[in-house]
Amino acid sequence: MTVMEQRGAYKPAPPPAWQPRTDPEPLLPDAEPYRVLGTEAAAKADPELLRRLYAQLVRGRRYNTQATALTKQGRLAVYPSSTGQEACEVAAALALEDRDWLFPSYRDTLAVVARGVDPVEALTLLRGDWHTGYDPYEHRVAPLSTPLATQLPHAVGLAHAARLKGDDVVALALVGDGGTSEGDFHEALNFAAVWQAPVVFLVQNNGFAISVPLAKQTAAPSLAHKAVGYGMPGRLVDGNDAAAVHEVLSDAVRRARTGGGPTLVEAVTYRIDAHTNADDATRYRGDAEVQAWRDHDPIQLLERELTGRGLLDEAAVQAARDDAEAMAADLRERMNRDPELDPMDLFAHVYAEPTPQLREQRALLRAELEAEQEGGHR
Amino acid sequence: MTVMEQRGAYKPAPPPAWQPRTDPEPLLPDAEPYRVLGTEAAAKADPELLRRLYAQLVRGRRYNTQATALTKQGRLAVYPSSTGQEACEVAAALALEDRDWLFPSYRDTLAVVARGVDPVEALTLLRGDWHTGYDPYEHRVAPLSTPLATQLPHAVGLAHAARLKGDDVVALALVGDGGTSEGDFHEALNFAAVWQAPVVFLVQNNGFAISVPLAKQTAAPSLAHKAVGYGMPGRLVDGNDAAAVHEVLSDAVRRARTGGGPTLVEAVTYRIDAHTNADDATRYRGDAEVQAWRDHDPIQLLERELTGRGLLDEAAVQAARDDAEAMAADLRERMNRDPELDPMDLFAHVYAEPTPQLREQRALLRAELEAEQEGGHR
Amino acid sequence: MTTVAVKPATMAQALTRALRDAMAADPSVHVMGEDVGTLGGVFRVTDGLAKEFGEDRCTDTPLAEAGILGTAVGMAMYGLRPVVEMQFDAFAYPAFEQLVSHVARMRNRTRGRMPLPITIRVPYGGGIGGVEHHSDSSEAFYMATPGLHVVTPATVADAYGLLRAAIASDDPVVFLEPKRLYWSKDTWNPDRPTDVEPIGRAAVRRPGRSASLLTYGPSVQVCMEAAEAARAEGWDLEVVDLRSLVPFDDETVCASVRRTGRAVVVHESGSFGGPGGEIAARVTERCFHHLEAPVLRVAGFDLPYPPPMLERHHLPGVDRILDAVARLQWEAEG
């Protein structure tokens, strides 16, 4: 057939590979963060759940102030406070079943504790007597992850493995707004969607990555808008509204558990304290902004809702505070004891069996320590 | 104020930081790939441009077959053919001004050549006499990038630098569907959007990453849907429709040049040949699929449009073919000469000045070569 | 079982067999990577596994190395034994953070509670005419990362035995496969594969008295040829195949060097900061008074791996090894 003979034969057609795939519409987040407290939706919330959330928030706030105090007393090397973000931390822990897994980022000690890990063991990393202080398998909590976003593919892999084994286990992974810029965030979400892994990603958008504000981190309409690019739903929620975060996460966990695949949740919140006790936030942000967020405090929001609807009396408030004080006193007391350290532990866990090289080095250290004990070396 | 006094004081309000940001709507791609050929839009296309595209497509196809033939003759170590994707390759080159920059991926030798780089120099990497054979500054073409997606941040950085210097230069970066899964893709697009860098990303979605089909690569509605997550527009185009690709890219380039920021373009196309000459595509795909795409051939699509509208006669078709044959003959002839090699070049460009260590090693090699010349070593 | 004739097999075939046998023996073994499923890998090492064990056990992943290794970490956390393929040496670099910051450290971080039994297969080295980024020798990076085992076979039998051992190990193992040996053949009975090789033992491939060639992976064969050629010069060279770079078999290596009094380390990797420095230094520390000459190194030059047409000038060959042996101060002896 010559080109002339072909004349007029051409019929437009979309490229063969093009098939209408996933409908993007349901994957897009709402225009505004979802809220429960102070809205119609609050009436439908389980009062018992709200009271549990409340008690945990109060406890969480106290935990943050106590841990920060411990840095001043030299009992912690450093503490990244989650004050202002307690609703996210607590709701993340409470949205999971026992058999599920939590993958915290370095700021999420509070979520780890809310999940049941001993508060002192949760602080081992930050006290500096070891790295991870708790047994990850005891409460199914992965180690606090310092390299940002690297824990996200772990969560995907674990969730995928559970599914392959036929267990209806869900993994919930936490990451910051800054962490969403890392390549590992992208790769994790993509694997999760392709594998339809039962995993939920919670981005705590607290406005800052150390000093860098969100506007320098992303130009996206919202971080939740990233979800559609992976083919998973993106949800936007008021991160200071514990009831809303809990509901959105619980929905996502349920969806994941029943084979519906992963969800990306962006919780809009604010880091009230500096990045850590070592940081000076006045270098990069003003008081007014912080004050505006103090007025949107997660504890107050929930307290007002509960008291407004007669679901919380002063006695209950006091009980929550007393419980928090007791936790803080216990924490203070136990953290004030020096941890017991054995330098020989350095060699105990590098490999299942120390290599010949490590055995040599271990012998060297042992000899040094013995010489030290025998009253001073050189 | 006690909790009781607060009763009723709570007014719902969105979290303070929540401001309506970028409107997501205009960033979302259309539901179907954009097409020009065979549609109303074709009438508006510049006939001269279409004829230029046509000639380049014919030339490009011939280039692919010639290069593939050269692998069989042992003149190229390997060749990743872009047969079937010529519309993307050619449109990418033609959508740019002289002062702009092209960032090709390893498969994009054709785009490099279409931009003006000498075909033999463009094949240096694949012949194996050096890595990059051409001077990147001569035609403003970055080296062909083998590590996938790593060239994307380079394009962003270059575009950003040009803008900082006040030059209205645009960078166009090519990447495959597989490459979009890499972390570097994510980081590059995010930087581009945050910096509003004048860069255009063209994803050639050819259905495969070696043997892995798109469905195992992503669950997204389309790759163009990733754009909204960065806050840039995503555009979907029929990658075998040279006029459509050229128009969409030209629009994006214009937008970038005039301060409008980056664009992500997904061109839906198909890799007709195996991954490279060394690959056996029958292991992972069937003939029917390939045939369906052969029926949607970029050259035929344009040829039918042009001939159908009387814009191309047999003489013009023949001229294009003759031109392509001449290019192929020249390429064949020059590639059949052995390249001149100087082993001492190994040491010439590792650093601006060889280190003392390299000078020692250079002396060693020189002595070896001299001994060899003097008639055999040992 | 009927007796089967010992037939020549390639290293690639032995590796495939090791994967297959490991998967058959242990349902927790999962193979994953780019193109490992339907295609069977670009070197065909995973050929047939997806068919035999299903795509859930041998999985084509998205194209993202950090994602591959990172999800493997999570899978290992849940009790699986992932065997990850990195398509080429240089394409393992995107996974470097996951490797160094997590894979190598998780056991230590958690006081042994969370071991990660992950095998990371990395085709490495040159000599196959690969274009840029397809011929790196990246073992120095892995050796400098405590918490990893680093293993590399040089024979068909070791390919099988060491890969089985790597997969069985409760620690992460970087398993370096010498690309140019994939098609090397050996008489090896695939129906009676050798036992699992313990990781950490070097093997004397050729006993000798004049000097020791300390080498591994792709360079073992070159050293064997050099030893053969050296006979003409009156040297009887011992060839030690390290097999495991981490842990390092000081015992076997030092025994050899104490016997011969002279040593040359041979590898493709660049010299500066490469494995040879460590090997030479530790041999010298331990055998100083047995050494008649300094331990010398014959290695690739300190350059980005050359283009195919120049690689022969870069790779340590027989002549360069013999030149080094000649420099081992023989005069001083007599």
Add this chain to the structure above:
Amino acid sequence: MTTVAVKPATMAQALTRALRDAMAADPSVHVMGEDVGTLGGVFRVTDGLAKEFGEDRCTDTPLAEAGILGTAVGMAMYGLRPVVEMQFDAFAYPAFEQLVSHVARMRNRTRGRMPLPITIRVPYGGGIGGVEHHSDSSEAFYMATPGLHVVTPATVADAYGLLRAAIASDDPVVFLEPKRLYWSKDTWNPDRPTDVEPIGRAAVRRPGRSASLLTYGPSVQVCMEAAEAARAEGWDLEVVDLRSLVPFDDETVCASVRRTGRAVVVHESGSFGGPGGEIAARVTERCFHHLEAPVLRVAGFDLPYPPPMLERHHLPGVDRILDAVARLQWEAEG
């Protein structure tokens, strides 16, 4: 210009001054990284630069190290001189592929047409009580990557001089800043900074006759203390500060070792596969007949960097150095 008194300055201040002077001297110098702008960096090394030169010259980037280094590559392609900050050693790993596959190779790849004058500042090492991932000594990775210069200062004056040289270099330089020396002080006149130090020259910090301590960065001060303590034992130790790991100053180092006949390499980095192997091996290759004893190494143990409360047991200290010196076979001499 009026004479200004020589005042004590910290290493961090000298680094800031070097950046400032480089930016003032050359408009193509751009500083970029996480928190380097408004905050001035977590170690305050970039303090004031955004204010003085604007955010386009000192830029807070998104949180993505590969993106930072990758965009710096593109900026360098267009004629800028990016100075990239990696916030901590371990957080440079995500950029490893960009570093090894592009930054180190672009000049060579393009036959010298596309040099990449990028400086990569990496705070490194321990001793500051940092939690996991904040105390890595990653220099072995960079040394094993041809195409990079690797430089590390140990004094306030060198911090200034070497950083200026790194920024002025037309090749990529990994500039390793010893974290625990950031606040070390020295009398250094910030208004008369020393000249730019040429990269590639070691410095004898303390002459001595008994043995040479070969060291760099954070360990130089420890070696100076050890040398002081060694006087009591009758040893007169020479301390050589390498300053530049790549290129390596064989001349100065070998001259020292030939003089003293004994050497110990001291660094924080792990021993196995660490810099000390290379240094010991090359010194031995070159000075074999001058050596009374094998070159020994005092280094960190081969473990993931320990938690803060245990780091003192890991770090090479004065006692461990003196123990090594004592093992230099003094008996053999007399």
